[in-house]
Amino acid sequence: MRGLLHSRDLALFRSVAGRRWPGADQVLPRLSRSADHGLLWFGAAAGMAALGSSARARRAALRGVASLAVASAAINTVGKRAVRRERPILDLVPMVRQLKRQPFTTSFPSGHAASAAAFATGVALESRGWGAVVAPVAAAVAASRVYTGVHYPGDVLAGAALGIGAAFALRGVVPTRGQLPAPGRPPTAAAPLPAGKDLVVVVNQESGTATATASLVREALPLAEVVECAPDELPGALVEAADRGRALGICGGDGTVNLAASVAATHGLPLAVFPGGTLNHFAYDLGIETVHDTAAALASGGAVRVDLGRFRPGPQGPGGADGYFLNAFSLGVYPELVRTRERWAPRIGGWPAGVLAAFEVLRGQRPLAAELQGKRRPLWLLFVGNGLFQRVGPAPGRRHNLADGLLDVRAVHGGRTPGLRLLAAAVAGPLTRSPVHAAVRRHRVRIAGLTPGTPYAYDGEVAYSGAELTIDKLPEALTVYCPMTL
Template identity: 65%
Template sequence: MTADVDLTVRPPGPHVLRDRFLALDCRLFEAVATRHWPGGDHVLPRLTRAANHGKLWFAVAAGLAATGSPRARRAAVRGLASLTLASAAINTVGKRSVRRPRPVLDKVPLVRQLKRQPITTSFPSGHSASAAAFAAGVALETRGLGAAVAPMAAAVALSRVYTGVHYPSDVLAGAALGVGAAYVVRGLVPARDRLPSSGYPRAEAPALPDGEGLVVVVNRGAGTADRVSALQEVLPRAETVECEPQDLPDALEKAAARARVLGVCGGDGTVNAAAGAALRHGLPLAVLPGGTLNHFAADLGVEDARALGHAVRKGEAVKVDVGRFASGPEEGAEEGPEKEGIFLNTCSLGVYPELVREREHREERIGGWPAGVLGALRVLRADRHPLRTRFQDRPHPVWLLFAGNGTYHRMGLTPGRRSGLADGQLDVRVVHGGRRPALRLVAAALAGPLTRSPAHAAVRVPRLQVEGLAPGTLLAYDGEVTDVAGELRLSKLPEALTVYRPLVPHGPRER
């Protein structure tokens, strides 16, 4: 009698695979620990200590910001945001999910060992996660700077094994988590090159190789001295006229009367005034960002004097839409003052104009960003009622009515960037009136471009009419504030303004 023999080859079980993986991990750790790396005993322990609590990456970010390049500053911010998210994930979930003990240091030479050994669990490596997150975040904003930072990040990751505080798998897992965090940040706040591009209509504009014929009006109140010096280096024959904020309208009119191209250096409010003068005189506009936010210049793609100088020298320009507002008494009402103006970015009613007014009261004493935060807290915490308006003869209380000159695309939780400035549309967002303005405003921000929700509505139209505004209602436009009453009419002046802009690699569409 013969017994049946089972010759089937079965794959190893999960426990066998785990044991093999851990054995390989230990062999790799010992290979690194026992190998002498020229200069490593002096450099890598110091590098790993420098990276404690992210200090190394904060220093690198400060260096990037100090270059003055807008792209480098954005890369630094994106890198730090990625690092913050990765560190939070490591400390809240990562270290608690796999409680792996640290490696035994018997094989690690004493000269490499850290004086203070970490007391947390080994898996995954927080240093590696932070290094990979920062480098990946920088690279997702600009590949060149990412390539420069990557070797340092790799050295920090290697140092964790070299000094004996992590196994290789801890480092790989941490690095993967860090890269993932950078991609999550990019999903929330896309880099500019990932925004959909709707193109810009090409415009004819004078090419000024050395800047002769360009008159740039500079708002001294915006702190623009360094930017003007940079512009003079790239366009040495351009004329610059510095003025105080209160003298800006007169300076713009005088400059426009003798210029071939009107230039301006300042924030969005200053650029708004310059755009009005350029329209009245039929001149192209050259914008050098010089304010705190510079929304128009950022959306246009003009980041600094070098970019503007290139466009002016080559005669590269595009046409952009201009928003227009007009306010006056409603039909059948008593005569009242007529007000009108233009906006290049946004126009809004409700809590935002009040926030701008509150910010203006404080920014000279404490600066723009702190003043904005305090203003927002004061406005949202105040006991107030929504703005009373009428649309199509129906009462409609609102906390906020926002109208953008062109379609704003999602940049994270709120709309923040336009990929084209000549789509002929007003991007209208309304936060409906209710009992809790803060909650409704947050809900509207989270909703983004949804067209309908209980707290928020969005629509894109070429014109809009709002009625029933009480006298003294505040209207904010491009960071400036005025008061309106009665009827407010918003409309577009399609492709009315010619603005210098460096042509992107794929170029604006021809017309």
């Protein structure tokens, strides 16, 4: 049987070698070389992350690279050692097709085909659109390995099957966004606003991709009023918009949405969120990733009620208004990280600034001295989430219920090695207790004994505390337009 398969494989290889495909001599050898060590796919992933206008594109790029890594590990540790098949003899392959540097490893299975199939499949599992773009390139890379004479067709088919299997195996460990259950959210009625009629959308001009997103909003909702303004003009613009419309729209990141949420809740208006910031955790947890998602919800009147986190006193200090958060409130290293990141971001970009900020903060920060629920001890980090954050694979991520009435409270206790303690807390996950990390559910949290002026962060914004803080929730206080098909 093995001899029969080899003879048929050889016959097919000879058939390919004897054919000339128009334009292939100039394209396929170069394409094959570009995929060496996965460089083609790493470049494609970077392009998707940079050019993609949604989180789906970035997730697809990340899943494609992760699937490629799993496939490569399987090929190099098991595949190449299981069947030591010799490479094809190149006598039948025209010189113009042959690679300048011939591979020296065994022929079965094809690592290039495995990487191509794994990347394309991983991308497609998160985004069908990007998968359709990548798939033809992956197929061409796989075909190039036979066309250039470095693999038999059977090697390529086996490699492709292994790559596809690696992508699905990874999905079994780290589910795609589509596999996760829809968040538990009480549905409610909101006024349908087809084409954005009676909707006023406020856009933060300096928030991530908000300006570009605003153009998409105008196209999708021609009857909506769109107001673009600078960050310091947002509070006044939001109040004016709430007085004019039947619903309040907001385009920006989490900090911008936070401002709009407090205004919408105060005025009793439903909120329409258009993700346009660097981070859009609240929108993504609701299943809103594009302008189309929000436009569809506005047309149908689909909406949900969500909890609103509250802390007192608010950013204005004693006697001032309450503060609110949609995602999380934190004390300790994270507020300092946010401040440092914001200082560097205009010069070197958001993600590099985040890495630099983490390095600086973990190197020089000291534990926070505070009394938490009546017990005083040093803390590196206190995190209070608006709803319980669930795991997505190996790390905490999405919230499955935005109206559970609970606070997700996590504390990383003080010590000499903040980096190791924070890493251990991340690995431990939610709702655990250890000498390093504790996580519990609460309806209310009281923090005392703070040094006045201690920085805290809420939805990516930084303010400064007095001696005490009280954190609780306003259950189902906010109505948000949301696609109900999720």
